[in-house]
């Protein structure tokens with residue numbers, strides 16, 4: 001074993017898949033890239049996610065308490081990185097990256113037509129926002145595009161390097 005710089009630890013533990021998070025505040029829609037998220041409950045589905053205070057999306061999420069988690073496949077990798085390298089403060093990213101917004105059912109934030117799944121979310125807990133930028137989201141409505149038969153998600157390893165979903169194996173397990 002060789003010592004690993006602590007700043008590189010996240011590259012081993014990033015859970016992925018990399019997702020896009022949309023918000024809409026006072027009619028201003030936006031989208032950012034996010035890889036720091038994890039499930040915390042099955043039903044209702046709860047997701048913990050880190051949205052930095054430095055992100056334009058942070059204030060919108062805090063104010064509106066809703067968002068959409070849109071899940072892109074590998075075909076969108078270049079756009080995903082581009083979206084994560086510019087800010088909604090000065091860019092209409094839906095226009096710049098040619099994404100098609102679709103109306104959601106339960107939230108004002110838009111779905112993204114090009115993504116194979118879209119999760120409408122409400123913020124249900126902000127206790128760790130101040131200290132860690134960590135929001136707990138409840139998924140209140142979920143959509144999947146049947147046209148995407150076997151989408152390959154991308155998993156971030158830092159600085160634009162990704163692992164693409166590979167083989168599926170099945171091992172007997174009682175755990176869901």
Ligand SMILES: Cc1cc2nc3c(=O)[nH]c(=O)nc-3n(C[C@H](O)[C@H](O)[C@H](O)COP(=O)(O)O)c2cc1C
Nearest residue numbers: 032033034035036051052055056057084086087088
């Ligand atoms: C692959 C990738 C993953 C990212 N993951 C996160 C994340 O989990 N949380 C976060 O706050 N920012 C993350 N970012 C950075 C934001 O997407 C980036 O700061 C973006 O410009 C914010 O957009 P906004 O200012 O329009 O909200 C990631 C960027 C990339 C490229």
